[in-house]
Amino acid sequence: MNPTHNIKRGVSLYSYQYETFLRKMTLDDCIAHAAGLGARGIEVVSEQSFTNFPDVPQAEVDGFFASLEKHGAYAQCHDMFLDTKLYKHRKLNVDEMVASMQRDLRFAHRLGCKTMRIIVNTPPEVVVACVPLAEELDIRMGIEVHSPFHFDHPWILRYTELTRATGSDHVGYIPDMGMYIKDYPPVFRDRFLRMGATPKIVEFILEAHKARVLPDYVLMDIRKMGANPVDLQMAETLRHNIWSNPRRMLEFMPWIFHIHAKFYEIDETGREPSIPYDEIIPVLIEGGYTGHLSSEYEGQRHIEDAFEVDGREQVKRQQQMFARLLGETV
Known part of the structure; x- marks a missing residue:
């Protein structure tokens, strides 16, 4: 580890979603691959990795711990999802949402995770209601600040206002690096x-x-150019793939527990062509960030129509990039 920082490396098992779905990799294979790259902090998407979630058989949980021990890894983060619709005719009420989130906190505790990613659509009132249980279980809850949201978005500001008022150190943020799309992703294009x-x-x-032109103006202009439906679909992606200044994280750094290191590809030069990690990581070091950089590969869905997906190679490339940018001796 570089003495100038204490940033750790990990992998979200979401990165291996393609291989997992096609039964090319088992849960043990995923953990082995990540740990073999020196990324020992494992982020779990339970619906992907375990059967019958949330009622996961104990044998599977035992197998998970056995794999962690075998490969020198550890459970680091659990990703929760809030299904806001209980039935077609209504949404969950607040009490039901709280119960769902408390269920996930208990499952995270069962897996040994000390951090839980809160999906961004979770109402802040629900998070506040879960603070006592999070403190009891010693699990830090971080809302995923995910594009097109950013730290100055009204939804995130309201979350900040309500959660800071609790005075709890078990609630904060998990920034997703997808809000730092500096250049349009080549795999999208x-x-x-x-x-x-x-x-x-x-x-x-x-x-x-x-040029950071507003998407509405882009759509208006390309319609005048005779855009076809695919052109319009591409322009719509500008709404989601935003550029926000990474230095904005500095103000929030004391409450940032984890980083979703989103990436769409690492090219042959060892760079992510759309997300400037060479700008992002120095900000994290400057801010004294001590959590994990958790690889989250999402490029597979953009290439699977034409190319063989190799999530293992992509995660490997990103972890090699991280080791270089973090000054690790490998």
């Missing part, structure tokens, strides 16, 4: 071209993204 996007309109959208 290439997929839209394969789908039939108009090359000159694609170039217009790329330039508009670089």
Whole structure:
């Protein structure tokens, strides 16, 4: 570990979703691969990794711990999802949402996770109601600040206001690096071209993204250019793939427990062409961040129509990039 920081490396098992779904990798395979890269902090998506969640057989939990021990890894974060609709005719009420989140806190505790990712659509009142249980179980809850949200978005500001008022150190943030899309992802561009996007309109959208033009204006302009449905679909992605200044994290650093290190590809040069990790990691070091950088590969869905997905290779490349940027001796 570099003496100038105490940032740790991990992997979200979400990165292996393609291989897991196709039964190319078992849970043990996923843990072995991550730990073998020096990324020993394991982030769990329970619906992906265990059967019959939340009523997971104890034998599977025991197997999870056996794999962690065998490969020198440890459970670090549990990703919770809040299904807000109980039935087609109504949404969950607040008490039901609290019960759902408390269920996930208990499952995170069962897995030995000390951090739980709160999906961004979770009402802050629900999080506040779960603070006592989180403190009892010693699990830090972090809302995922996920694009198109950012630290100055009204939803996140309201979350900040209500959760800070609790005075608890068990509630905070998990920034997702997908809110730092500095350049439009090449895998997105290439997929839209394969789908039939108009090359000159694609170039217009790329330039508009670089210039930070509001998506509504881009859509208006490309309609005048004769955009087809695929062109319009590509332009709509500008709403979600935002650029926010990474230095904004500095003010919130005392409450940042975990980092979702989103990436769409690591190219042959060892870089993420759309997310500037060479700018992001120095901010984390400057801010004294001591949590994990958890690889979250999401490029598979953008290439699977034309190329063989290799999540293992992509995670490996990102972890090698992290080791270099963190100054590790490997």
